[in-house]
Structures are given as C-alpha cells and as structure tokens.
Amino acid sequence: MSPALLLLLSLASCSLLQGMLLRPRHVRLEAQNFHVRLHWEPDPSSPSYATYEVQWRNRTSSWTKAGACRGNSSISSVCELYFDNIYDIYWARVRVVAGGEQSEWASSSELQLYRDTIVGPPKLSCLLQDQILSVNIITPRTPYQRRTGSYKPVNQVLLKLWYWLHLYEGELLVQQVSCERSSEEEPCTVGQLKASTRYCVRTVAAGVARERSREAEQCLLTPAAPAGFPWVIAMLSIFFPLLLLSVAGLCFMMLQLFPNPPETRLPRALAELTVAMWVPPLQLEEDPLALLLQTVLPSRGPLSAGQASATVPQLLQGLAQDVSGYCANGFGPDCPEPSQGQVLSREFKSQTTFTKNTLVQISSAKLNVHQEVLWLQFWQGDERDLSWEGSDNPF
Incomplete structure (x- = not known):
C-alpha cells in the first residue's frame, strides 16, 4: 500500500x-x-x-x-x-x-x-497498670446494620478473623499474645514491662491472607519506677532475729535431749578414808636450819642455839671439802680421814634423799587411792557429793 x-x-x-x-x-x-x-x-x-x-x-x-x-x-x-x-x-x-x-x-x-475484602487496621485501646499492659482490639465497622440500628464490627461479620498481639522493645520482639476473644470485658494482657522503656504494640490479623490485612501500631513509654524500698535492710532486720531464735531453740533442744550427767558423789566411808590418808604439809619453824639439824642428827640430841651456830660453819666447810675431791668409797692413799663436817654433810645428803623418796611415795599412794575411789564410784553410780568433808582437797 x-x-x-x-x-x-x-x-x-x-x-x-x-x-x-x-x-x-x-x-x-x-x-x-x-x-x-x-x-x-x-x-x-x-x-x-x-x-x-x-x-x-x-x-x-x-x-x-x-x-x-x-x-x-x-x-x-x-x-x-x-x-x-x-x-x-x-x-x-x-x-x-x-x-x-x-x-x-x-x-x-x-x-x-x-x-x-481488606481487613483493618483496627483501633487499639491500651491501659498500663502495675507494669502490666491491657490492650483491647476494636475492629472497624461494616456497612451491615443490626436490628437495633448499630453497625456490626468486622469480626462479627468475618467470623474467622482474630489477631495476634506483638510487643516490641525497640526493634526486638519480646512477647506474642493470642487475642482470639478480645473485648472491653476481656482485653489482652502483656507484662511485666520495664520502667522507663519505650514499647510498641502491633496487630497481625489471623484467618485471612497477610496481603489482605492492615496492621495497627501504638507505642507508649512506661513511667519511671518509684523509689525502691530498702529490701536489704528489711531482710537483715528479719534474718538476724530469726537466727538468734534458731540458735536459742537449738540449744534448748540439745539440753532437753542430752541433759548434763549428775555429779558423782563418794560414799561417806571412802571420803573419811581419803581424809584420813591426807598428810598435812610440813610447817617450818622459826629456825629451819636447826630443825634440819635435828632431823639429820637425831642421835646427838637437841642442839642449843650456840651449838647450832658453831655447827653451821663446820657443816658448810665439810660440804666444800667433800665437793672439791672425790675418793672411791672413801678409801685410798691420798684420801684423808674425813672430818666431822664431812660426816655431817654425808649424813645430811642421805637424810635429804630419804625424805624426798618418802614424799614421792606418799604422793603416789594418795593418787592411786583417789583413782581407785573414782573408778569405784563410777561403777556403783552413787549420787553423793564429791566434796571433801572437813578439809580442803589435797590434790
């Protein structure tokens, strides 16, 4: 063309x-x-x-x-x-x-x-009380009327519709709550929320396609926390009295369960025997040296004050001579004849050793008697007083 x-x-x-x-x-x-x-x-x-x-x-x-x-x-x-x-x-x-x-x-x-039909977005009614958030989801109205003349909400026409409630702290999802029967009488609750924190509540429709639903979002800032109660002081003020009461109760129970054993008392006959065996300590007179000389030299008779004074230097001189040299059994060509002081010194040593041995034997005997009495009383279970009658404890 x-x-x-x-x-x-x-x-x-x-x-x-x-x-x-x-x-x-x-x-x-x-x-x-x-x-x-x-x-x-x-x-x-x-x-x-x-x-x-x-x-x-x-x-x-x-x-x-x-x-x-x-x-x-x-x-x-x-x-x-x-x-x-x-x-x-x-x-x-x-x-x-x-x-x-x-x-x-x-x-x-x-x-x-x-x-x-596209659903939403619903209207959110939030109430924060004691860090618990109550959310009521109010769905939009439809053009369909009730007999009373009011318009029905979407969830009463589209019966399969219900919502998920998502709680975000910033961009972080912290809680997810199902709100199948949300109403003013029974709102959805979310908690526990932190103080001075910004939260956002979002709805997600369930029962319909995601592209056919519109989300609703509402954000809020929780109030600051009130001044804290001194819990540490309160707990300590309660803990210590309870601890003292527990210790006192435990001690009382121990005394009830394990009482102290009764004091063991010796029979009167054993106590008298023990008192009779007690030997009073030696009492030194005004002139202890004269008493010692009387004990050492009993065969010579009592000494007067002048004789004791004259005898003391001789005794000391004999002691010095006896310590200066040693002769086996007092015999030998170089050993002179012992003087009167040396004789007195040897007699004094022998008498002192005999006195010490006697005191040791008496102490051992008293200790053995006391132990035998205690063992005898332990097996007999007598409940007399252990106190020593008429004298002080010799031990």
Whole structure:
C-alpha cells in the first residue's frame, strides 16, 4: 500500500472518530471492611464537563443502575456500592456521558467480599497498670446494620478473623499474645514491662491472607519506677532475729535431749578414808636450819642455839671439802680421814634423799587411792557429793 493511501485512511478515521467519547480506564472493584468502592481513571480526551454512569450485577441478576451511588458526584472517579451478600460474586461497569454522547462500557473484574475484602487496621485501646499492659482490639465497622440500628464490627461479620498481639522493645520482639476473644470485658494482657522503656504494640490479623490485612501500631513509654524500698535492710532486720531464735531453740533442744550427767558423789566411808590418808604439809619453824639439824642428827640430841651456830660453819666447810675431791668409797692413799663436817654433810645428803623418796611415795599412794575411789564410784553410780568433808582437797 502506497504512503498516499495510508495518509488518506488515517485522515478518514480521524474524521470518523472526531466527536466520539473514549471509555474510562483502569476500572476496578475494591472492598475494605466490606465497604465496596468502584475506582476508574477518566480518559485524558474526555471533556471536563463529562459525567459517568455506573451499573452492577451478580451471578443471577442483570445489570442494575447505581442511581444512588454513595458519595460520588457527577465528575467523581470513585463510587461507593453496597453488596448485601458477602459470599456472592459481583461485577461493575462505568461509561462516560458528555453532550448527549456516551462512551462504551468499561467493566471491572469480579469481587467476592468474604474472599477479597481488606481487613483493618483496627483501633487499639491500651491501659498500663502495675507494669502490666491491657490492650483491647476494636475492629472497624461494616456497612451491615443490626436490628437495633448499630453497625456490626468486622469480626462479627468475618467470623474467622482474630489477631495476634506483638510487643516490641525497640526493634526486638519480646512477647506474642493470642487475642482470639478480645473485648472491653476481656482485653489482652502483656507484662511485666520495664520502667522507663519505650514499647510498641502491633496487630497481625489471623484467618485471612497477610496481603489482605492492615496492621495497627501504638507505642507508649512506661513511667519511671518509684523509689525502691530498702529490701536489704528489711531482710537483715528479719534474718538476724530469726537466727538468734534458731540458735536459742537449738540449744534448748540439745539440753532437753542430752541433759548434763549428775555429779558423782563418794560414799561417806571412802571420803573419811581419803581424809584420813591426807598428810598435812610440813610447817617450818622459826629456825629451819636447826630443825634440819635435828632431823639429820637425831642421835646427838637437841642442839642449843650456840651449838647450832658453831655447827653451821663446820657443816658448810665439810660440804666444800667433800665437793672439791672425790675418793672411791672413801678409801685410798691420798684420801684423808674425813672430818666431822664431812660426816655431817654425808649424813645430811642421805637424810635429804630419804625424805624426798618418802614424799614421792606418799604422793603416789594418795593418787592411786583417789583413782581407785573414782573408778569405784563410777561403777556403783552413787549420787553423793564429791566434796571433801572437813578439809580442803589435797590434790
């Protein structure tokens, strides 16, 4: 085909189309919380004074004119419709009217409210008390009325709908609560919350597709914690009295369970025997040296004061001579005849050794008697007093 012929055909088509209206574009039905809206976009070539006509139908009915298109004006590109059956399938169409001319119909895709409606976002009512957050989820209203005239909420029309409640601390999810029966009487509760912390509560619809639900979010800042009670001091003031009472009770129980054994008392006969065997200590007289000389030299008779004074130097001199040299048994060519002082010194040593041995034997005898008495009383179990009668304890 020659270019000249193509030019002639285009000029003819333009002349034929001149004065004809083009239909709207992007016609679609949308529903949110069961409120239905028909959206379209006018053609740019449509005159500004053009009006639009809307019709709808379901699977069993014919096209019905939406004469009372809710909220739309003659030049509006949005028309609100009312479909009473949420399980039925609906269609809608729209055309432009201008200067007595009409465009062709532009139809939308099908819509089923139960399947295609968008849910939410709900309204959140929060109450913080004692670091516990109570949240009541209030779903939006639908166009469906009760017999009382009030509008039903979404969760009473879409019965499969319920919500998850997510609690975020910053961007961190800290709690997740199921709110299947949320109401003003039984709100969802979240706790325990920290003081002076910012939290955000978000809802997630369950029972519907995620892309068909809208989330609600509400953030709050918890108040600062009140001045802390001195728990440490209170616990210590309670702990120490309890500890003292416990120790006192334990001591009382020990005394009740394990009493002290009664004091063992010696029989009177053994006590008298022990007293009789006690030997009083030696009492030194005014002149102990004279008493010693009387003990050492009993065969010579008592000495007077002058004789004792004269005898002392001789005794000391004999002691010195006796210590200076040693002779085996007092015999030998170099051993002189012992003097009177040396004889006295030897007699004094022998008498002193005899006295010491006697005292040691007496002490041992008294100790053995005391031990035998104690063992005898332990086996007999007598309960007399152990105190020594009429004398002090010799031990």
